[in-house]
Amino acid sequence: MSNTIDELLAGLDLPAKIELISGANFFRFAGDPSIGLAEMPVSDGPSGVRGEQWDERDPSVSLPSGTALAATWDRELLTEIGALIAAEARRKDVYAVLGPTINLHRSPLGGRHFECFSEDPLLTAEIAAAYVRSVQAHGVSACPKHYVANDSETERFTADVIASERTLRELYLYPFERSVQAGAWMIMAAYNSVNGVTMTENDLLDEPLKGEWGFDGVVVSDWTAVRSTLGAAKGNDLAMPGPWEAWGKPLEEAVRAGQVPESAIDEKVRRILRFAERVGALNGTPRQAPAFTDAAAQQLVRTAAAKAMVLASNDGTLPLNKPAGVALLGSAAAEPRFMGGGSATVIPSHTTSPLEGLSQALPVVYTPGVHLSENMLPVPLDLITDPETGTPGLDLRYLDGDTLLDQEHRTAGALMLFGNANALRAKTIELRGRLRADVAGEWRIGFAGVGTLSLTLDGEQVLEENVVPAGADPVEMLLNPPQRSVTRTLAAGQEVDMLVRMVPGGGFPAMGITCAVGRPRRSADEEFAAAVELARTSEVAVVVVGTTEQIESEGFDRTTLRLPGRQDELVAAVAAVNPRTVVVVNSGSPVEMPWRDDVAAVLLTWFPGQEFGAALADVLTGAAEPGGRLPTTWPRTIDEVPVLNTKPAADNALPYEEGIHIGYRAWLKSGVAPAYPFGHGLGYTSWELADLKVSGRTATVSVRNTGARPGRQVVQAYLSRSVSTVDRPVRWLSGFAAVEAAPGETVTATIELPQRSFEHWTDQGWTVEPGAFTLHIGTSVTDLPLTADIG
Template structure:
């Protein structure tokens, strides 16, 4: 491969080389016809492959969030998911997916906590390695991100993380090290700085990444993370997005001036050509991937979702018997949140809601009780009609002045334009629909958008405003633009004509127009107290109450950290009131990260579902009725209250975020503080019972005999931890060293092995990795606090 790359490199002149080390577009790598190199689209990919566009004409399979993936504690499951991710990528002509996100859960307030795997470096590392291997085995590149210490979002473009070398090596770098060992073809560097240097030009890109670890792939910048032309002398190989700006003409001048060497450019090009060879972009024949039918994809995602759900409490109410009458309550029942906000967003072909899933298998009554989504939602397709063709959806027209230059039918009333060709020639865009009210009362009609926006209702101007983006975050502006609305009283069945006009912003050179807008509505609601009381009454008369509570994409999102762990609005009050009238209350928590649950000991069962992807409802119905067992275990500690959290802060002081806790994050910090959480790391329940015995250690392999002592097939995760209470160095009280997931039928026994990596015994010193001589204590069990088996390891 290297000989061929050198031959191709020799055919490129300097301008051609410079074109290759910057993107050709927002999500596209440059090609070169002279050497047979195709342009290579890439895509965001933590929870599904979106492709180059961000709208419904090219839908995507929506996968469970990163926390849900890690909650399976089963890297083997990622073999199948990786094949699906690769198939989705090839279907969209994508050569690399920008994922997984393998930063750590340092604080539960981290805005992208849902997108990352775990608070533990080993669990994160093993899931990351499995993801990389499975996707790349199908010919598509994986791109673990964000290297490194991008563990919160506050001041994310400029914050300087101050962290010790030991914490970097043992915690934050370790998942990336394992991803490199797994053969990652691409790694994304982060916006933040580490110890005084921006990550796009940080010495950590050279050592340990490219030097000690031998990473021979492409280091791609996060979008806009490269700040200077001179950064081309550093370890970032590919400056995104394109077209070349800092690394275009300015870099040519820097080369002429001798401040950047052509040898540095050649090394970057070699890495890009090596990547292109691996993904089949140099000979025009991308590697084949496994095909998935729509049903196969849905079935796989549904099964994966059941394996990620964590049952943290159950008094025997679950699983539910056939014929049980269920009051399905809470804001997430009919309007669940299946993904977090930001670049992890995809547009699935369908969403299985909890309400629909449970209605298909049990007698159900429903009302939300409280609301979670405040503001407008995009007008639902079933309520809107394209006036021109009379089918569900909207008519979108592009104008240059008074001249129409194009028109399209769209099935949804929400558009995100990334380099839309028609938009680059337009001065304004119009979205037109007829809305049919499905209930009588006061409706809110409006829009989301930035710039000069006008809404006409039945031909009369209702809103005409220049809307300004106050947040200043371009990702947030695209995915959650500011909203405006007016109230209108509508009768059931009444139709109104809605016409939204928005000015097109100036195109960004090479990228085109970036614009998002929606035609929005908010249906009439019962008075809040009346709605709350109605939910409690439904709970009183049902056999079981299932209350679905959670967060939203505005609360958990790229671009902002959380400020609270409380459930928004009156969700806690709703759970308490329902539990007071029905002792068989099951609470389903639909959040990507921990929330406070003050009612947790007053309800019959608590099931954590994370942001579970498109198959949420059907998977939930399977778990609640016992068709499937909840297979998840906690990948992160859940606190009782925010005041108990030992590592919480995400707000920099004078631009610096100091990791003063050093190596003590997550359960390590909880154990050190001696504070009891609501639910510990590794905890999770199933529908059967287990016993274990005969712990043995041979070399670095732990063996233990396990038996399913219950009446049905089940899954258990056995976890091995190390401790060294008499150590001469600072250590965690104990730390995860290995794990294995096992599934057995009723009455079955098996001896399972847990391999302990050498790194589990090592600690980082200024001289490198060392092992302290002497004896370690090995603990084996089913959570960090449930460890009945111990032995000594020398």
């Protein structure tokens, strides 16, 4: 392979080589026909493969969030998920998916907490390795990100993480090390700095990544993270997006002036050519991944979502056994969060909300009780008609003055236009539709976008404004643009012609355009009272609570762990009138639950992907067991969280003063009991663990299902050291195994304990402290009935 690549490299002059080390455009790596190198589209990929553009006409499968996948503790499931991701990538002509996100849950406030797997490095590493192996087994590259210590979003472009080498090695680097061992073909370098040096120029790209670990793939920058021309000599190989100005003519001049050795450029190109050969873009064709029918993809997502749901508490109310009536409450029951915000966003062909899913399985009556947001929603497809086609949807026009450049029938109220070729050349963009009011009352009608926008209703312009974004983060601007609206009182069945016109401006390209509506609502107090009364008169109350895109997303961190609006108040009021109150928590990361001891059951669903409603119905009725175990600690209150800060100081420094003590390690050190500990999760049966045996680095345990239903249990192994010469966690995860058993059946859980879990980092490298460790076996970090000494 190397000879062929060196021969191809020899045929490239310096400008051609420099062209290959930055992208061809926003989501495409450059090619060179002269050497048989195709351009290579890539796509964000943590929770589905979007493709190069956001377009509802080319939908994507929406997968459970990172926290949900890790909550399964299921390597085999990740193998299936990886195959689906690869199939989606090939369907969309994508050579690499930009995922998984394997930063750690250092603080529950982290904005992309939902996108990452776990607070524990070993669990993160195991899930990541399974993801990487499976996706790449089908000829599509994974891209673990963001190397390294990009564990929060506040000032993410400039934050400087200050961490010891031991902290980096044992925690934050370990999932990347395991991903490289799993064969990762690409790693993404982060925006932040570590110990004073921005990551695209940091020595950590050389050691341990390319040196000690032997990584022979491509280090790609996070988008715009390449900061300087002379930094090209460092470990970053590919600057995205492209063409990247700092790596164009200035880099060629720097090489010719002897400031950057051409050999450094050659090494980057070798890595890119090796990558291209692996994904079938160099004198070859991409390998075909296994095809998934829509039904098969939906079933896999449904199964994964149910397996990820964590039953945090249950007094026996769940599973529901044919209740006479169910009060379904909460705004999130009808308008849930299927996925996290930011670059993890995809557009699925369909979704099932809790309201839709439960209505198919149970006698449900619904009212929201509270509203999470005053924001309008993109106009629903069943309320808008394209005046050109007479079919559900909208008419999108691209104009240059009076010249019509192009026209499209679109089937979504919110359109992402970033990177759209027509939008880039249009001076004006128009979105037209005929709105039908399905209920009488006061409607809000408006738009969302950035630029000069106007709204025309029935031929009369009623609104015009130059809209500028509230913040500077481009992801926030793209996915949560400012909204403007007017109110109109409409009769049921009344129709209104809508025209939203946008003139991009203010230095921003056409990011997106939205026709938005707010349907009539009861007053807040009337709605709240109606929900409580419905709960009082129903056999069971199911309250779905959750977060919003303005709380959990890319580009910012949270400032509180409280649920937004009056959701806590609603749960407390419902629980006071109905002792059979089940609370479903639709958040990607921990929230405070002050009512948790006053309700019959608490079910944590994360952001579960497009089959949320169907999977939730499966779990609540007992058709499927809630199979999840917590991949991260859930606190009682924010004040008790031992590691919380995500805000850099004035000098950009963000010290990781806690060292190796994050997550459950920090909780154990503090001595404070959280609401729900790491590894915790109930099912619909009971278990007994016995007969722990240890042979070398392998532990076996007999696991008996003592209940009346089949079930699944995750057996967890932790190590401790009662006397040690080094600072250690009270306990730390060393391995785990998931087992399934029928009622009364006994099975054996076999847990491999990696050598690394016994080692600690010193100035001389990895070492094992002499003497015995204690092995603890159980079902959470605080429920460990079996112990043994292990050397």
